[in-house]
Amino acid sequence: MSRIVLAFRSFFSILFRDTLPEEVAKAYGYSKAGAVKAKAVAATPMAPEVKTSDGALQMLGILQRDGRLVDLLMEDISGAQDEQIGAAFRSVQEQCRDSLEKYFRLSPVIDGVEGSYTKIESSDPAVVKLLGNVPASGKAQGGLLRHKGWRAERVDLPKIVPSQKPDVIAPAEIEIE
Amino acid sequence: MPKYVIGIDLGTTNCALAYAEAPADPREPASVTLESIPQLVNPGEVRDESLLASFLYIAGATDFPAGSLSLPWPSDEHMVVGELARKRGVESARRLVSSAKSWLSHSGVDRTSAILPPTAPEGVEKISPLEAARRYLDHLRQAWDSKHPDAPFADQQVLVTVPASFDAVARELTQRAAEEAGYKSVILLEEPQAAFYAWIERHADWRDRVRIGDLILVVDIGGGTTDFTLIAVTEREGELQLERVAVGEHILLGGDNIDLALARHIESQLAAKGTKLDSLQLHALWQQCRAAKEQLLSEDAQKAEHPVTILGKGTGLVGGTIKAKLRREDIDRILLDGFFPTASSSDMPARRRAGLAELGLPYAADAAITRHLARFLRQQASTAEHGTVRRGASGLAAPTHILFNGGVLRAPIVRDRIIDVLNSWLAAEGLPAVQPLFGEDLMHAVARGAAYYGTARQGRGVRIRGGVPRTYYIGIESAMPAVPGMPAPMKALVVAPFGMEEGTGVRIENQEFGLYVGEPAEFRFLLSATRKNDKAGDLIDDPGEDIEELALMEVTLTGNQGEMAPVSLESLVTETGQLQLWCVARDGRRWKLEFNVREQAV
Incomplete structure (x- = not known):
């Protein structure tokens, strides 16, 4: 089954029947027994039905809500004056x-002065990236x-x-006159 | 035995909560801690903030996503309190309750009926000013309980601050709101006194900084209100003692007015260039001006201007951006000429002239805070005989020290101007300049001071003696032949003199009323902020402008039908600062007079 089809079926199934379609639940490891157990453990009615990957969308949503970042990045500013861009x-x-x-x-990561000699204390390339004349070792x-x-x-x-719909980064706004 | 003393600053725009451990050793200094207050700051997001925004938003079904208004405790989810309420209220102002505290002290409306928000659209459930205050206090109680599960709020000693200018009815309503919010033992404390306690808390050597005969002026300018209080340093049995000797009128004027004035200034600049702002943009501008003002007026500010930007409305953010600059000299001019002009000590604030006004809060007609201060100090000259007030040659009350409180006074330029103006008045009286007392943390001082006072009540630290900050009267109709179309002239009987202390009572013996039992009898209740030498039992023949009508008081005597009971009046100030009036029959039976807040004072 394509992911889109699965996603739509899950969406409407949850919306109208308050449950995941069985094959979807099985495919993603949400078996009924697991769900019951989770309910018993967590007393809060708000069991998280959201995926952790929604965090990325959440962050975009926050930066848009607080700082209008998505508006800024998505706008065509080729014709705008630098002064105007600067102010925004x-x-x-x-x-x-x-x-x-x-x-x-x-x-x-390293609390030093940029441009000065610094000792290398980690060999993990995810923490310290070496550039230039890196020796063979x-x-x-x-x-x-x-x-x-x-x-x-x-x-x-x-x-x-x-109910917050993470895929909606910013809701449309309509002002009632 | 309570473990903690909790001080609550129930503010017009922000609330704060501080606490101290109840004293085990009375000699040890109290150490006061601020508590952060969890509240909704965005839909679905509860955060700790140091202040609780005193705003309440009555949410409709489509305001927020379902389930996004939960708090860490059970709550009425459609009544949003705090930062989220304030934010959403900008977008949808007609459902926002703001300045509930000012409404609570507004005697022109029924404060127990559902009138807020006054602009709510048809069909929206409104709430009363009392209920709004109850909800803020309830939120603070729940916040405490969520943080201190081992020390339930209801078991602690709680102090709630009120403006010194709150009259007896507003105080009683505050007390009632607290009781309805589940507060068990609550004591009211005046805000300027609390601010002074906060100063004492920070300065253990305060006894070396003031002398007998000194007079301390507390200037408290918050978001929406301005309050003045005078505290005298006196002596009793060889010990330094503090006595609150004067309290100003309730002035609805504060930092929000200043920010709005700056926003209007920028708005008119933009309008001159052909840019028009809608109400949302004006509000954004208002917030920007607040931030720009704080930047430009902070202690170490060097800049001469600060950019003010209103971003484009839709997705066209850069293209629609409106930019302007707030210049330091404009702030100085608006602030100093508009709100803190130089004035002489005989200048009085302008009175409202319009015969008809929109039904709303009685905002101050004159924005000049220095002129309000002149009137306050001048008023102490005319009739005040209470306590030892240091005065100049012209009778003007002459402070030796000044203590600032409230967000506006974080700006040095404002403090300096007030000091300069006050010093020019003192110089004209031939007196030396005033000494500023530096308080810290002007946003939280009241809550801190309240917690400190709570420990002082339990035997640790100093207490300010104050008593009733007004003189209270019962109106009595003269026994005269009725004249059609003319109300019978009224006399005013003093029932509680200025400065009557907590835990004392006065019986007015020389005036008896014949009351029919079994039906409600009404009394007119009046007050004066300036007549301080009236004694209990005095009868004022022709109450002038200095005596104001406050409310009706009501009593129903139980007893045999048709009986007329001769009663005399007794006033009592409780340990918690509540003024109570009682009818006492000759045989000793007693009935309490209740404020009738439902009837409007005329």
Whole structure:
């Protein structure tokens, strides 16, 4: 079954019958027994029916809501004056930063001075990326710090309420006169 | 025995909560902690904030996604309290309850009937100012209980602050709101006093900083209200003692007015360039001006201007962006000329002249806070004989110290201007300049001070003596032949003199009323903020403008039908600061007079 078909069947089945179609449940490992057990453990009526991948959409939604980031990125600004772009960006940047600081604690991976000699303390390429004349061994004592990197020390995103529809990043707005 | 003392600042635009551990050793200084308040900040998102926004949004079925208004405790989900209410209220203003506290003190309306929001569309369930206050207080109680499961709110000693200018009816309504919100033992405390307690809490050596005879002026400018109080330093049995000697009128004027004035200024600049703003954009501008003002007026600000940007309305964000600049000199001009102009101590604020006004809150007619201050200090000259008030040659009350409270006064330029103006008045009286007392954390000082006072009540620390901040009267119709079309002249009998202390009572012996039992009897209830030398039992023949009508008081005597009972009046100030009036029969039977807030004072 194609994923789209599965998705639609799941959607309408949940909407009208309050349950997943059996084959979908089986395919994704949501068996009835598991669901009953989960209910018994979690006393809250809001069992999370959302996937963790919805977090990406949630983040987009937050940055749009607080800082209008999606509006800014999706707009064709080829004809706009730099001054106009600057004014808009200043506001978007300020609010997106506030929002980031609220939901994450970001810190540099290496807290050093960029452009200065820095010792290499990790060989994990996901943490420290080596550039330039990297020796054959792939190991070096140290080098110039080009970029401090960013690390999320803490993530504090709100739980997603099922009725919030994560795929809607920003609702349409209609003003009643 | 309560474990904690909790101080609650029930503000016009924000509430705060602080607590201290109930004293085990009376000599140990109290240490006060601020508590953060979980609240909805977005649909489906509950966060801890240091303040609870005093806004309530009456949500309809289509306002928020289903299930996104849950709190960590059971709640009425369509009555949203806090930050989310404030945010959503910008987009849909007619369902937003704001300034409920000002409505609670507005004697021109029935404060127990569902009148808020006044602009709610037909079919929306309204609530009363009392109910709004109850919901804020209830939210604070639940927030506490969610954070301190081992120390239930109902078991703690709780203090709720009210503006010093709240009259007896507004105080009673606040008390009632707290009781209906499940508060067991609640004590009311005046906000400027709380602010002063917060200063004492931070300055253990305060006794070395003031002397007997000093007079401390507390200036409290919050989001929506301005309040003045005078505290005298006196002596009793060789100990320094503090006495609250004067309380100003309730002035509906504050930081929000300033931000709105700045927004209007930018709006008119934009209009001159042909850009028109709608109401949502104006609100966005208002918020931007608030932020820009705080940036430009902060202690270390160097910049001469701050950009103000209103982003495009639809998805065309960059193209639709409106930009303007708020210049430091414009802020200075609007703030200093409009709200804090230089004035002489004999300048009085302008009175409202319009005969007809929109039915709403009685906002101050004159925005000049310095002129309101001049009137306050001048009023102490004319009739005040209560306590030891330091005065200048012209009779003007002459403070030696000044303490600031409220968000507006975080700006040094505002504090400096108030000090300059006050000093010019003092110089004219031949007196030395006033000394500022520096408080910290002006947004939370009231809640902190309330918690400190709670520990002071239990024997630790100093207490400010104050008593009733008004003189209260019962109106008595003169016994005269009726004249058609003319109301009988009214006399005013003093039932509670200014400064009557907590835990004391006064019996008015020389005036008896014949009351028929079994049916409600009504009394007219009046007050004066300035007549402080009236004694209990005094009869004022021709009450002038300085005595205001407040409310009706009602009593129904139980007894034999058709009997007329001769009663005299007795007033009592409870330990918690509540004024009570009682009818006492010759045989000792007693009936309490209740405020009739349903009837409007005329």
